[in-house]
Amino acid sequence: xxxxxxxxxxxxxxxxxxxxxxxxxxxxxxxxxxxxxxxxxxxxxxxxxxxxxxxxxxxxxxxxxxxxxxxxxxxxxxxxxxxxxxxxxxxxxxxxxxxxxxxxxxxxxxxxxxxxxxxxxxxxxxxxxxxxxxxxxxxxxxxxxxxxxxxxxxxxxxxxxxxxxxxxxxxxxxxxxxxxxxxxxxxxxxxxxxxxxxxxxxxxxxxxxxxxxxxxxxxxxxxxxxxxxxxxxxxxxxxxxxxxxxxxxxxxxxxxxxxxxxxxxxxxxxxxxxxxxxxxxxxxxxxxxxxxxxxxxxxxxxxxxxxxxxxxxxxxxxxxxxxxxxxxxxxxxxxxxxxxxxxxxxxxxxxxxxxxxxxxxxxxxxxxxxxxxxxxxxxxxxxxxxxxxxxxxxxxxxxxxxxxxxxxxxxxxxxxxxxxxxxxxxxxxxxxxxxxxxxxxxxxxxxxxxxxxxxxxxxxxxxxxxxxxxxxxxxxxx
Numbered sequence: 001x002x003x004x005x006x007x008x009x010x011x012x013x014x015x016x017x018x019x020x021x022x023x024x025x026x027x028x029x030x031x032x033x034x035x036x037x038x039x040x041x042x043x044x045x046x047x048x049x050x051x052x053x054x055x056x057x058x059x060x061x062x063x064x065x066x067x068x069x070x071x072x073x074x075x076x077x078x079x080x081x082x083x084x085x086x087x088x089x090x091x092x093x094x095x096x097x098x099x100x101x102x103x104x105x106x107x108x109x110x111x112x113x114x115x116x117x118x119x120x121x122x123x124x125x126x127x128x129x130x131x132x133x134x135x136x137x138x139x140x141x142x143x144x145x146x147x148x149x150x151x152x153x154x155x156x157x158x159x160x161x162x163x164x165x166x167x168x169x170x171x172x173x174x175x176x177x178x179x180x181x182x183x184x185x186x187x188x189x190x191x192x193x194x195x196x197x198x199x200x201x202x203x204x205x206x207x208x209x210x211x212x213x214x215x216x217x218x219x220x221x222x223x224x225x226x227x228x229x230x231x232x233x234x235x236x237x238x239x240x241x242x243x244x245x246x247x248x249x250x251x252x253x254x255x256x257x258x259x260x261x262x263x264x265x266x267x268x269x270x271x272x273x274x275x276x277x278x279x280x281x282x283x284x285x286x287x288x289x290x291x292x293x294x295x296x297x298x299x300x301x302x303x304x305x306x307x308x309x310x311x312x313x314x315x316x317x318x319x320x321x322x323x324x325x326x327x328x329x330x331x332x333x334x335x336x337x338x339x340x341x342x343x344x345x346x347x348x349x350x351x352x353x354x355x356x357x358x359x360x361x362x363x364x365x366x367x368x369x370x371x372x373x374x375x376x377x378x379x380x381x382x383x384x385x386x387x388x389x390x391x392x393x394x395x396x397x398x399x400x401x402x403x404x405x406x407x408x409x410x411x412x413x414x415x416x417x418x419x420x421x422x423x424x425x426x427x428x429x430x431x432x433x434x435x436x437x438x439x440x441x442x443x444x445x446x447x448x449x450x451x452x453x454x455x456x457x458x459x460x461x462x463x464x465x466x467x468x469x470x471x472x473x474x475x476x477x478x
Contacts, residue, residue, distance in 0.1 A: 053065075053262075055265065056266075056267055057264050057265060057266050057267060058266075058267040059179070059180070059183050059267075059476070059477075060475075062179050062183060062252065062255075062256060063175075063179055063180075065256055066175050066176070066179055066255055066256050066257075067172055067175070067176070069256065069257050070171075070175050070255070070256070070257055071257055072171050072175070073168065073171045073172055073175060076164070076167050076168045076171045077168050079167070080161070080164035080165050080167070080168055082164075083157070083160050083161040083163075083164040084161055086157045086160065086161070087154070087157045087158055087161055089157075090150070090153045090154040090156075090157040091154055093143075093150050093153070094150055094154075095142075096140050096141060096142030096324075097140065097141050097142070098138065098139075098140050099138070099139050099140075100137070100138045101135070101136070101137050101138075101139070102134070102135075102136050103134060103135045103136075104132070104133075104134045105132070105133050105134065106130065106131070106132055107130070107131045107132075107133075108130050131333065131334055132333065132334045133331065133332065133333035133334070134331065134332050134333075135329065135331045136329055136330050136331070136344070137327055137328065137329025137330075138327065138328050138329065139325070139326070139327040139329075140325065140326045140327065141323060141324070141325050142323065142324045142325075143321065143322070143323045144322040144324055145320070145321065145322040146316060146319070146321045146322075147315070147316030147317070147319030147320070147321070148312065148316055148319075149313050149316035152309050152312045152313045152316070153309075153313060155309055156306055156309040156310070156313070159302050159305055159306045159309070160306065162302055163299050163302050163303065163306070166295040166298055166299040166302070167295075169295035170295045170296050170299070173294075173295065175255060176470070177467065177470065178255055179252065179255055179256075180466060180470065180476050181463065182248055182251050182252045182255060183252065183478075184459055184462060184463045184466075184478070185248045185459075186245065186249060186252065186266065186268075187268065187270060187271065187459065187478070188455065188456070188459040189241060189244050189245035189248050190245055190270075191270055191455055191459075192241045192244070192245075192452070192455060193238070193241045193242055193245055195448070195451050195452070195455065196234065196238040196241045197238060199234050199237070199238075199444075199448055200231070200235055200237075200238050202444070203227070203230050203231045203234045203444075204231055206227055206230070206427075206430070206440065206444075207224075207228055207230070210223065210224050210227040210437070211224060213433055216433075218433040219433075219436070219437060223436065223437035224437075226437045226438070226441060227437060227441075230444070249264065252264070269478075271462055271478045273458065275462060275478075276406065276409050276457075276458050276461045276462060277406055277409070277410070277461075278465055280399060280402055280403060280406075280465060280468065281468060281469075281472065283395055283396055283399040283468075286395050286399070286468055286471055286472055287391065287392050287395050289471075289472045289473065290391055290395060290471045290472065291388065291391070293472075293473045294391060294471070296387050296391070297384070297387055297388065297391065300380070300383055300384035300387045300388075301384060303380040303383065303384065304380045304381055304384060306380070307373065307376050307377035307379075307380045307381075308377065310373040310376060310377070311370060311373040311374060311377065313373075314366065314369035314370040314372075314373045315366075315370055317359060317362065317365065317366030317369060317370075318359060318366055319359075320356060320357060320358045320359070321355075321357040322354070322355070322356055322357075323354075323355045323357070324352075324353070324354055324355075325351075325352070325353040325354075325355065326350070326351065326352045326353070327350065327351045328348075328349070328350045328351075329348075329349055329350075330343075330344045330345075330348045330349065331347045332344060332347065394471075395468070395471055398464045398467050398468050398471070399464075399468060401460065401464045402460075402461055402464035402465045402468060405457050405458075405460035405461035405464060406457075406461045408453070408457035408460075408461075409454060409457035409458055409461055412450065412453040412454035412457050413454055415450045415453070415454075416447075416450040416451060416453075416454050419443075419446050419447050419450040420450075422443055422446070422447075423443040423444060423446070423447040426439055427440060427443070427444075462478065466478070
């Protein structure tokens with residue numbers, strides 16, 4: 001190669017390297033800008049959502065907020081978005097792949113003064129100890145047939161996408177159900193606090209009346225001490241019930257992904273007692289409706305379908321594969337009598353090929369894959385059956401608990417009515433000095449027990465009846 005040729009070749013290599021570095025830099029800048037454009041709005045959205053809190057929280061407000069901000073739900077939504085990419089990837093496998101390649105090679109022969117250089121199909125002579133050569137090509141590969149594996153894979157990924165969407169729905173139902181339970185417990189605890197507050201006020205009034213009777217000589221000092229102890233006991237029960245209420249509120253904040261110190265103005269409207277005795281739906285009807293609506297059941301059915309596709313995909317291993325390949329390219333080398341452009345032109349080549357691959361023996365890989373896919377289908381069918389049985393047990397328990405709670409509420413209401421009447425009489429007689437402290441405190445504790453029994457039955461009936469509505473796809477209202 002002459003000095004001019006070397007100079008020309010060096011210039012070409014320099015231009016090529018400059019172009020390559022420039023392209024990489026521009027690509028890096030573009031990617032960085034795109035990443036910034038994608039992440040910034042997301043971060044701003046999270047900040048905005050955190051600052052936009054409701055002024056007052058009721059049951060529906062809590063549910064709506066949790067569905068948007070709960071971490072588990074958000075994570076499942078991201079997973080569902082990921083499965084969309086899997087579907088696109090599976091569909092793209094139907095199309096040919098296209099690859100471009102560029103290679104540059106420098107060979108140094110320190111002990112050579114003059115010789116022949118062989119590079120691929122090029123044979124050149126050079127007096128230089130260093131030789132340069134390059135190759136450039138574009139190759140395409142297209143699988144025409146592989147036993148239906150690609151089409152079944154697309155169907156499978158589409159099923160996986162639906163299953164991922166159902167996983168989001170499952171997590172939403174789970175969070176919604178948990179919020180319902182905690183919210184009802186908050187209302188129950190709040191009403192229990194009111195009962196304990198009223199009980200403490202009565203105990204304090206009785207103690208004050210007891211001091212008057214003691215000063216008048218109507219009761220002994222031991223009786224007054226019992227009244228004082230009752231005040232302390234009722235105060236302890238009040239503090240305990242207040243702590244229970246705060247604990248339930250904290251649980252609600254945690255479900256909503258709120259800071260424990262975050263103030264919540266909860267709607268503490270107590271449900272109407274008439275809602276307690278709402279007629280219950282038939283549990284068989286609830287179960288039939290739930291079978292059609294619950295996402296975990298639909299997800300189980302899709303798992304079975306996905307297992308069938310796995311079997312078909314595995315069986316494709318027995319079938320031949322037909323693929324088409326094509327390519328174009330060229331080469332260049334120093335020491336050649338032609339210029340770089342002339343070499344590219346003269347060494348230009350293209351190719352076309354068809355490949356048929358027939359599996360003869362794969363060491364039992366395909367057979368094992370088919371057997372494992374069949375076993376997976378059996379597992380999926382059992383999982384679906386288990387979900388159906390679990391669903392029925394859940395609905396049956398909810399119905400039995402709701403029915404039992406309604407009956408207990410009726411009985412507790414009658415008991416409270418009679419206990420209240422008895423307590424009022426004994427309390428009046430105690431104020432007149434006709435009843436002793438033991439009789440008074442006995443009737444008072446009976447009244448408190450009756451109040452708590454009715455309160456517990458009330459909210460158990462409301463909660464379980466509401467959950468039955470929820471499993472029917474209806475809105476849980478208090």
